[in-house]
Amino acid sequence: MGFAKYFEDDQSRLYNATPIEKRQQDRLKGLADQQQNKHAEANLTNEKKEKNSMKKLKEFVISEPRAIPVIIIADASGSMNEDGKIEALNHSIRDMIKSFSEEARVRAEIRVGMISFSGESAKTHLPLAPANKILDVQPLAAAGGTPMGKAFDLARELIEDKEQIDSRAYKPVLILVSDGQPTDDWEKSFDSLCKSERAQKATRFALAIGNDADEEMLKKFGNDPESPFFRAHQARDIHRFFRAVTMSIGAQTKSMTPGVNGGLLLASAEASDDLDLDF
Amino acid sequence: MFRTCGVSVVGPYHDESGLPSQDALGIFGGRKGKVLIVSDGMGSKQKSRLGARTAIKSVRKVLFGPEVPTSRELIQNIYRDWLDNLPEGHPSNFGCTLLFALIQADGRATLAQLGDGVIIYKAGKQFNVLTPVKVNFGNQTVGLGISKLWADWHVEEVFLQSPGDGVILMTDGISDDLHPEKIEKFFNTISASLRKTNKRIVQAQLQEQLRNWPTQGHSDDKTIAVISRD
Numbered sequence: 001m002g003f004a005k006y007f008e009d010d011q012s013r014l015y016n017a018t019p020i021e022k023r024q025q026d027r028l029k030g031l032a033d034q035q036q037n038k039h040a041e042a043n044l045t046n047e048k049k050e051k052n053s054m055k056k057l058k059e060f061v062i063s064e065p066r067a068i069p070v071i072i073i074a075d076a077s078g079s080m081n082e083d084g085k086i087e088a089l090n091h092s093i094r095d096m097i098k099s100f101s102e103e104a105r106v107r108a109e110i111r112v113g114m115i116s117f118s119g120e121s122a123k124t125h126l127p128l129a130p131a132n133k134i135l136d137v138q139p140l141a142a143a144g145g146t147p148m149g150k151a152f153d154l155a156r157e158l159i160e161d162k163e164q165i166d167s168r169a170y171k172p173v174l175i176l177v178s179d180g181q182p183t184d185d186w187e188k189s190f191d192s193l194c195k196s197e198r199a200q201k202a203t204r205f206a207l208a209i210g211n212d213a214d215e216e217m218l219k220k221f222g223n224d225p226e227s228p229f230f231r232a233h234q235a236r237d238i239h240r241f242f243r244a245v246t247m248s249i250g251a252q253t254k255s256m257t258p259g260v261n262g263g264l265l266l267a268s269a270e271a272s273d274d275l276d277l278d279f
Numbered sequence: 280m281f282r283t284c285g286v287s288v289v290g291p292y293h294d295e296s297g298l299p300s301q302d303a304l305g306i307f308g309g310r311k312g313k314v315l316i317v318s319d320g321m322g323s324k325q326k327s328r329l330g331a332r333t334a335i336k337s338v339r340k341v342l343f344g345p346e347v348p349t350s351r352e353l354i355q356n357i358y359r360d361w362l363d364n365l366p367e368g369h370p371s372n373f374g375c376t377l378l379f380a381l382i383q384a385d386g387r388a389t390l391a392q393l394g395d396g397v398i399i400y401k402a403g404k405q406f407n408v409l410t411p412v413k414v415n416f417g418n419q420t421v422g423l424g425i426s427k428l429w430a431d432w433h434v435e436e437v438f439l440q441s442p443g444d445g446v447i448l449m450t451d452g453i454s455d456d457l458h459p460e461k462i463e464k465f466f467n468t469i470s471a472s473l474r475k476t477n478k479r480i481v482q483a484q485l486q487e488q489l490r491n492w493p494t495q496g497h498s499d500d501k502t503i504a505v506i507s508r509d
Contacts, residue, residue: 057488060465062456065496108496167413168455201416274427275355279362279370 065109067169069128070100070249071158071202073151075178075209076118076125080142085179085209088235090139092242099246100131108170110249113158117151119144120184124154128164148182148217149189156192159199172202175245176221177238179209186217207232207241281382281445282473283313285504286485290452292498302450302502303331303375309343312383315504319396319450321374321422330365330373334423337361338379350434354391361423370424377423378448382506386439390446393432394422397454399466400446402437406463409435410454420451445470445507452499453489470507 072093080086093114100110113128114137126137159165159172193199206218208231219229232238289300301320307313318334320327337360347353357377365373376394390409392398398409410433421431439445447466457465472481489501 057465057468058493060457060461060468061493062458063493063495065494066455165416167416169416171416198416273429275351275358275429277355277358277362277427279424279427 062168067111067130067165068108068249069159069165069169069172070110070112071128071155071172071174072112072114072126073148073155073174073176074114074116074125074140075146075148075180076116076140076142077146077180077183078118078143079180079212080140080209083210084235085238086140086142088238089177089209090137092239094137095239096242096246097131097134097137099250101134103131103250115151115154115158116140117147118142120147120150122147122150122154124158128158145183146178146180147184148176148178149184149186152186152189152193156189156196156199159202160196165198173245173249174202174204176204176206176218177209178207178218179213181212181214182217190217190221205245206230207238209238280509281313281439281506282478282509283308283315283504283506284473284478284482284485285315285317285502286482286489287502288486288489288500290498290500293500299328300500300502301328301331301375302452302500303328303335304502304504305335305339306504307339307343311343312381313506314339314342314379314381315446315448315506316377316379317396317448317450317502317504318378319376319394319452319500319502321376321420321425326366326368326373327375330361330370330375330424333364333373334361334375334377337364338377342379342381350389350391350436351429353389354429354432354434358423365424372424374422374424376420376450378450380446380448380504380506382439382446386444386508388437388439388446389434390437391432391434393426395420395451395454397449397451397457397462398433398446399449399462400437400439401441401444401466401470402439404441404443406466407437408462409433439506439508442508443467443470443474445473445505447506448504450500450502452497452501453503455499456492456494456497469503469505473505473507474509 074089076086080089097112100112103110110131111128112126112131112134113124114126115122116125125140126134155174165172204221204223206222206229208215208218208229210233222229230241232241283306285304285306287300287302287304293300303318305314305316316335316338318331320331337357341353341357341360347356362370376396378392378396378398380388380390380398382388390398390400392410396410400407400409447469485503489503492501
């Protein structure tokens with residue numbers, strides 16, 4: 001008879017000691033294994049469930065791309081009939097929309113809308129829609145006066161409409177094209193546009209066509225620090241302007257910061273609300 | 280017991296350009312409790328990546344430092360430490376957002392945010408969103424080095440007292456693409472996973488989800504930090 005080695009456990013010492021012990025040990029071992037398998041299966045099921053629930057994170061995420069709204073405010077007054085201006089404008093806008101719809105590998109969806117103003121009113125000539133879904137644009141027909149203020153009101157209302165432009169969208173781009181002097185109370189409407197919480201964030205470009213355009217007003221409209229005031233003397237200048245705007249917006253859609261054309265604006269502050277910092 | 284996890288993935292834009300992520304993430308534990316910190320360098324700022332990483336360090340240092348009587352003073356100290364630790368150059372070059380949560384062992388928590396991104400939380404089983412509803416547009420934000428206004432900060436003291444209570448911090452690369460009406464369910468799903476599943480598994484799954492983000496054309500870096508009470 002020998003002594004059990006010190007590192008043997010009870011089970012191994014007793015195991016095989018007698019046939020009865022062996023059978024009992026095997027039975028207990030079998031039960032223990034069954035229990036272990038049940039636990040393992042339950043854990044696997046729980047893990048699978050959690051994996052499935054994490055997979056379902058997709059259900060919380062919006063699949064549509066974010067949008068850059070581009071709104072053209074087009075002068076369709078009677079003077080635009082002269083020297084091929086309205087034709088050049090119509091062609092340029094069609095080319096711009098076509099170019100946007102052909103953009104590949106973009107990080108934002110470009111949506112285009114157009115507000116026209118002529119006679120004594122302004123209207124939505126083209127409702128805001130993804131560029132690649134705009135099949136055709138009705139050409140602008142020029143007639144009557146230059147109610148630019150009414151166009152500003154419509155533009156402000158469009159930007160403030162959160163169903164048309166949600167807060168996921170990048171800041172809108174407004175493009176104003178005019179060859180004349182406004183014939184309505186445009187200043188009040190422009191002031192409202194600049195004071196609107198959403199509309200004031202829009203990037204604004206302005207194109208003056210010909211020598212009769214209100215340069216002072218159009219310079220005031222444009223707010224992009226990196227884009228100078230534009231003036232078109234000939235139809236081809238209108239094309240150049242729109243090509244430049246198209247490229248600029250197209251570049252933004254591929255960039256890290258779509259909707260950012262210039263530097264961020266510093267918030268102005270009341271001295272008493274400032275944190276005490278040295279910069 | 281509080282469980283934490285956090286994940287940060289580089290967005291397609293930086294990935295394809297061979298650039299590093301501009302997001303930064305920190306999750307720390309100490310005597311005072313646990314701290315979650317998320318910062319997003321502003322894309323247009325050249326050195327914003329460094330700004331974001333410095334912000335993580337500053338928050339950690341100040342939150343685990345001496346007590347201060349008010350949140351305003353706490354934030355002022357963080358901001359000053361951040362400014363002091365920037366290399367040469369105007370602070371705006373290092374502009375970044377900042378979201379953080381300090382959770383003490385008894386459940387008392389301080390939540391604070393400057394700039395874009397979202398903080399959501401459940402306290403006493405009641406779900407809330409710290410971040411005000413966005414009125415304006417994407418890429419319109421304030422941040423460290425940009426704003427000095429106390430009014431630009433959103434700060435709250437809450438009490439995470441019940442099982443299932445917790446906080447999630449996210450950069451706007453995630454939050455801007457979430458269905459607003461499903462955000463509570465989003466919170467519940469992630470929070471429950473963290474409590475029931477191994478942390479490493481949760482992190483791996485979150486990482487996979489963020490890398491395969493379903494929003495068409497998404498480009499931004501994505502960072503999320505989670506804490507949940509058992």
